Amino acid sequence: MILRRRTRPAVAPDPALRGTRPSLPGLAAAAIAGALSLFSFEPFGWWPLQFLCLAYFFYQVGMGSSTRRALWLGWAFGFGWSVAGMHWLYIALNRFGGLAAPLSAAAIALLGLYMGLFAAFAAGASTWLRKRWSLPVPAFLLLVFPAMWGVSEWMRGWVFTGFPWAASGYAHNTAPLAGFAPILGVYGIGVLVAVCASSLVMLTQRRKLPALGLAAGVLAAGWDLSHVEWTHPVGQPIGVRLLQGNIRQDEKFAAAYLNEILVRYRDMMTAAPADLIAAPETAIPVFPQQLPPDYLATFNEYAKRTGSFYLFGIPLADGPTAYANSVAGIGPQGQSYRYDKHHLVPFGEFIPTGFRWFTNLMNIPLGDFTRGPAVQAPFPVKDQLVLPNICYEDVFGEEIAQQLRDAPRPATLLLNVSNLAWYGESVAIPQHLQISRMRSLETGRPMLRATNNGATAVIDGRGRVQQLIPYYRQDVLTAKVQGMAGSTPYIRFGNWAFLALGALMLGAAWLGGTMRKRPATSEEN
Template sequence: MRTLLVLLAAALAGSLTLFAFAPYRLFWIMPLSLAALADLTQRHPQRAFWIGYVWGLAAYTSNFNWIYNSLHDVAGLPAWIALPLVLLLPAYLALYPGLAMWLSARVTAKPWQRWLLAFPALWELGEWLRGWVLTGFPWAAAGYSQITESPLAGYTPLGGSHLVTYLVALSAGALALMVHSGWKMRAGLLVAALAVWGNGFWLKSVEWTQPQGKPISVALAQGNIAQELKWSPENLEESLRVYYQQVATTRADLMLLPETALPLFLDDLPSGYLSMMEGQAQRAGMALATGVPRRTNDGRGYLNAVVALTTPGRPFFAKDHLVPFGEFIPVPGLIGWIYQFMNMPMSGFSSGGVNQPPLALAGEKIAFNVCYEDSFGEELTGPASQASIMANVSNLAWFGKSVAMSQHLQLSQARAMENGRYMLRATNNGMTAIIRPDGEIAAVAAPYTRQVLQGFAQGRQGLTPYMRHGNMPVLIGCAALLLLAMLLGRKHRP
């Protein structure tokens, strides 16, 4: 009975993390949840793995509940297949907090070494690993919960979301240690925590990059085309009409259309359609780029591309970091049979390649990424360093009316902070937004509406510390702290 109660407490702590992220943004829940996890492990070290695993299972199931919408409601997968698949991802991801707690309990027996040295390092290394292994899935990493409301968000330009994740875990470890310490230790930990959080508050006011040129007016299309209609031949004419009309009635320096806004291969679009779109944009003096599938040069594959329609030669960016099971099938011989139950067109994209150059539009260099790609901070720093503005085009209609689009917006906010650039988001049904270099939202369109969001963006130049060094300093630092904890633990072991 005691074990059951302990695991239920861990599950409760994990499930509450849903409210730490957007759209709720109660950032303080995350360090408290991790502190509860640490406290449970300190009291029951023999159950450390299962405490961490159950915490992770509850956390990731609650945060990624929208996977069911995608598989069942939109793709049409029967519930008897969809439900087990929904649990499959959290069941895998939960291994990382499980292992982090198991190792924390065994590296050293002294509480201060365990919770101030080993635990924060192991937690961050685990978060990094789950964002890398099997192509990675870093959504709901602890650091994102702090963007942008928490003082800890101020550290994002220095070490990216991974440094923030480490500091959240360190804060949680300090809270857990306070429960088991005397007043002197508590006072010291409180002063140190206030220093870290206070410094983060000050860092939020630092401007890491500099304005370049004059602001430009931008227009971001949100077509709000239902996913079940998007690829329907019967709805093709309506989709093309919606985006043509939005282009024809918009006046701005730069206009972006969402991911696969035009639901045909570029060279299969109706004769004259692109010329009409280009003509409307050029008469308005407007640079125009759109998401559209494009065949590879050899004709043997196809790309999830963003094409600069008003630039001579129509240069393009093609998505590189593809979504496994959604945009490509990792092991078709094993799981390909599932797709016969689903309406999932375009599930065989090819990668566009790393470090593609920015596209020149409206006098700016725009570093594009497509949908899921802005989950991976370090992958975007190279193109961003050559660009003055960043842009993400997405189609989140796959996830229905859920928290997924708000969580994705929060990821884009982190990328804007890491790179000190404006981030423009053009999405099919939300969250279309203009994000400033400090991560704050300058303008956002109401989700599930058809509109064109208009505002201004300013090109930026210069590099943040994170752009220069990436994740390596944080990872090396965590490895060093873990090694120190192991050496100290071995020294004091009887």
């Protein structure tokens, strides 16, 4: 008898699994979906839209994509997300930096292509793990992809010094998921956003109710957590005056306008006393040795006479080629204070190796600062301890948490001094205000904001804006602010809690895939 080897009938390969790039319309659709996420952030605040944008992206990747196809879709989605969310950088490069329009547009496009790599990583790595672990669609969508999405946003926050602007969690600081901020931080909220988006994708599957129940449970838990008091009042409230000078960016560093700027801020800073008078980043745009001899003495005398404390932005030099973007402090008993910006902006405040040719194409003053220490002491103001951060620094929540965790005397109030006049009348100002609100949620500390043209505001320890000066006008915000003490879980653990959540999700997916393989193996034996 002749034994014939049984062969399986040929099966036509799934076109989605051929490993080819998606079509140009598919890439364009992914980029548009990413770009629409802009409307989930301030000043629009349509945070549910973000669920839909991510759900479309997850569906396109999750319904049978090859790893290569997932990488391309992720790159396109991340490109659209980044260019839309950070398009205002074009204004700084072109209008104020003097870079030609085509080069400015090309620079923004290249930045978007670079930032898109992180979403590509999330999609590609998730798809690779799905195949390696033989995961069903629910485990892939509800566990692996959300965890990798969060990891990709976290990586975007530190690779090459990081640029975590428009991380998905920022859209939810007034939404139910904000309750998770003191525990998991903005990246952890991003993971939960992805879980909710994946639950929408599960509506295309047979099992719908469990996924929707999961999303509803996550949102309900966030709402419940938002009522937890993680910190407590300490000391007596202080009176603050937050100055908004509204200096045009094309005048700020011009010699012809220097005297006008100095007079404006001197008059604003001595118009009325307060426990704390705060002026924006580089409110005084020249080094102390370039000021009139009696200029800073005016503030010392006023502080002594009125009992006021000052914090104001000014560049401070430590040598002919060493200078810092700083906040200087003056107290009524002759106290002096200095905070130097630690996290510098690439190209704007330091020049990455090999890119001096690019910065030479622009007109950016004070463009190569030295870096301050990672942990710096706060400034004592009566019963409160005020910790400054300068402009872009409050995008890095883990660094502010580290300052509070490692300081011998943790701050009770946070102060952001900024100059966003670089970005014209764009969405940069409301986006930055939204970022500051997230820092208050994570740390349980009020955030004071003193800015050149907006958003000058008082944010309480729950991320709520208590007072706000309208953008683009000269004004002063006067308020009473209560400092807060105590540690949130995010202060204690930083991003480790979020990373532990991601690890648990990946571990559960791997375990489920392993157990799913065992019955098939047993039947074969």
